[in-house]
Amino acid sequence: MASKWFVVKRLLLLIPVLIGISTVVFAILHLGGNDPAAVMAGQGASQEQIETIRTELGFDDPIWVQYTRFLSDVSQFDFGESYVLKPGQPVWDSILVDKLPVTIELAIYGQLFGVLLGVPLGVLSAIKQNSLTDHITRIGALAGISVPIFWSGPLLIILFANILGMLPASSRIDTQYFIEGPWVFMGNELPLTGLMTIDTLLLGNIDAFFSAVEHLLLPAAVMGIYSMALISRMMRSSMLEVVRQDYIRTARAKGQGQKITMLKHGLKNAFIPVITVIGIQFGTMLGGAVLTETVFGFSGLGVILVNAIQAGDYPVVQAAVLVFAMLFTLVNLTVDITYSYLDPRIQQ
C-alpha cells in the first residue's frame, strides 16, 4: 500500500501545477486582445460606459495586480461573475456546479466501457496470440482508434435510435422525469450529486434509473470506443511481455494452474503501463466530452466551454479550463498512487 508520505508529497506537488495552469489560462485570455469591458457593456454602448465598467471592475489596474487578485479569488473557488451567458451571476454557483457532474458522469461511464471491454479483450488477445480472435481484436482496435467521435456518434444514433429504435439519441433521461433533490437520508436532507444514475437511485426511482442508464449507453460507448481500443492494444503487448518473464515460467514450473498464473502473476504486472493509458485516456475523454455532449444533447462542461468562447464570456472560459485542468491533474494523481500500489518500487 502506498505510504501516507507519498500521497502527501504528490498532493503538495499539485499546488505549483495548479498555479502554473492558472497562470497560463490567465495569460492566454489577456493576450487574446478582446476587451472584456466592451463585451460587458453590450452592443452600442458608449465609450464612456465602457470606461466606467473598466474602472469599476479594475481592468485598468496593472496586469500583476489583476493577476494576484485572480489567483486569490480562484484559490477560494471564486471564478467571478459571468459576462454574457448568465450576466452578473457567479460562474461557479450558477453555471459550473450544474454542468460539471454531467461531464464527469459521461467520462466515468465512457472509461468504464473502455476498461471493461478493453482489458479482457487485450488479455484474450495476448493469451491466444496469432489466433483468429487475436486478429479480429487487433483490427477492431485499429478501427476504434481511427474513428472520430463526430462520425461514430451520429452513426450509432442512426443505427440504434433511428433505425432500430432501441436506444434514445439524446438527453440524460426521458423527458417525463424530473430528478429533484433533496434526498432524505436518516432524517437529514442532503443535496443530490448531479450524477443522474446515482441521484435516481438515491431518490429510489428505479424506472428513472433505467432510463438514465439507457440514455448513457450510446454516449458512453462512443466515448469509450477509442479508449477501449488503446487499452486493449496496450494490455495485449504488455501481457505478451510479461508472460515471457522468468517468474511466470517459475509459477508454471511449480505446477500452478493457468488461470492463477495469468491473473495473479501476469495481469497485475502487466497492468502498470495500462494504468498510464487509462489515466491519459481519462483526460482525452474530458476533451472528447465537448463533441459527445454536443452530439448527444448533454449540456455539460464541454458545451458550456464552447458557448462561453463564442460569446466572449471570459470568466466562464477561465473557470471551465481550470476545472478541466484540475480534473486532469487529479486523475494523474490517482494514477500515480495506483502505480505505487501495483509496484511499490516506484515510491522510492
Next chain:
Amino acid sequence: MDVDGNHSRRSFLKATGGTIAAVSIAGCSGSTDESGGTDGDGGDSEASGTINYARGAATKSLDLHKIDDGESVKVTNQIYDKLVQFVPGKNEIEAALATEWETDGKTIELTLRDDVTFHNGEDLTAADFVATYKRFTDPEYEYYIGEEDATSYAGNTFGQVESVEATDETTVTITTKKKFAPMLRNLAVFAAGVMSEKEIKTGEQFDSSAVGTGPFTLDAWQNEGEKIRLKANPDYWGDAPKSEYVIFLAVGENSTRVSKLTSEDIHIIDGIDAEGADRIDNADGVELVQMTGLVTGYLAMNLEKREEFRNTKVRQALNYAVDTKAIVDSIFRGFASQSSQAVPPAVPGHNEDLDPYPYDQEKATSLLEEAGFGDGFDFTLTTFTNPRPYIPSPSQAAQKVRTDLKEVGINVTIEKKSWNDFLNYTIAGKHDACFLGWNADNGDPDNFLRPLLHPGIESPDGQDWASFSAEGYNVYNASGWANQEFMEKVEEAQTIIDDDETRLKLYNEANQISHDEAPWVFLDHADELRGVKDAVSGYKVAPVGGPFLHLVSVE
C-alpha cells in the same frame, strides 16, 4: 423580438429613445370578441396528457421585465396573460384580461374581467397592472426592478406612456405623451404581461418562480431553465387547457432536436433549419408546419461608410444584380419568399403593388454605367455565420451575392463574424455592407420601418444619410439611410389613431419610397417552421404572441 437571440436589445432603447411602436387594427373602440372562451368556468373537459416541447436553448428567466429572448418568452406566454392578446396564429388583437377598451388617441381606458384569479388565489384588479407597470418602469417605485435588469422592452412597450392609473377595481387608464397609435398592440406584447401586486410586494425574485393568471402554472424548474414543467390551471378564465402538463426541454443541437421529434418523446419543436425541415418532411408520424413569418432579411448598404452607396442607381443596380429568387429557392430551400420591402406580407401596411426586384444583369450594368461605376468597385460584405430566422444560411447566401455581383464587375470580399462580434461591429457602423434581419415584436408596420430604416434623428440638409456616430442615431438602421420624405410619413403614421385607411396608406407610401430608393438589397421573408407529431392536435403556428399551448392536446 429577437426570437433566438442571446443578445440584449437594451442598448437599442438608448439609441432610439424607446419609441418602438404599433398600429391599432381594432380601431378606437375595443371588441369584446370572446374567441369561444368558456368564460371562467373552466369548461367540462378534464385536462390530460403531457406536451413535450423542445427548443434550442434554456429559458434564462421567467421575470417578464428581465427577458428579451424567445426561449424565455415561449414559457412566460403560458403563465402570464396580457390585457389584450394576439389571436392565435394571426396578426390581430383580441380581448384578454381586458374585455373592452375606449380610446381618444391619447388615453386608453380598459375594462378588466372581474372573474380572474392569480395562481396564488388573489383576484385580479386594476392595481395589479399598475404595480406591474411601475415595477418595470418607475425608478421611484419601491419594488422597481432596477435599471440594470429592466430590458429595453420597458421603453419599447411603455416608452410613450405618461401615466397608468387604476380608476377603479376593474378599470385601467393609460395616457400617452402624444397620440400614439401602436399603444394597444404594445399591450399585447409579452413584456406587458400582468403580475400579481401581492407577489411584487414580497420583493422576491421571479427568475425561477412565477405567479400569473395564465392557462398554466409553474410546476418545476430544473437545471437553470433547461427543463421546465407547467401544470394546467384549473381556474383559468379562458379556454380550459386541454393538456395537464407541458414540459419545455432545451436541446441545443438542431439535428438532435429533429431526432427527438422523429424518434423520441418530443411532440413539438421549433428552430428548424432547411436540412431539418427536409428530414421532418420525409419522416413518418410527424408533420412540418409552415407559415410565412413576421420577419424580414436584408443586405444593408452603409451610405455613411461608402460613397458609392450614396448613389441611388448603384443601390438599385445591386438589387437587380443579386438573384434573390435563387437564394430563396436553392439556398433557403424554398422555406422563405422573396422580399420587395421591409414590411412582411402578413403585417398591415405591406404594399402589395410592389414586386421584388427581378434578376436582371443588363439593367444592373447599365445602371452602374449611368452612375459612373461602369468599371465596378470593391466592397466588403460582413455577415454572421450562425443561422438566424431571417437568414437561415448566411455563409452560402453571402457566397451567392459575391458570385452574382462579380458578374457586373463588383468585387465583394466576405467577412464573417460571430453573432456578438457582428452586432457590435455593425452597430458601430464599421461595415461597408452587412446582412441583417428583424422579427416582429407587436406585428405593427411601425415596428419594422421605425427601427430599421428611420435614423432616429434629423438628417442634415439635402443629404439622405446620417452618421452612426451622431448623437441619438438609431443604430439598428444599418444603412445610415435618412430619407426626409420617408421619415415624415413614418412619423405621421405613428400618430394616426382612428383612421386605419390613412395610416396604412402612409405605410404603403413609405414602403414604396424605400423600395425605390433601395437602401437595402431586399432578400427574403422567411417561413416560421415547426415540427409537430401527428398525435398532436390543436396546434397552430403563431408568428407572434404564442405558442398557444392550452389549445393543444396529445393523444
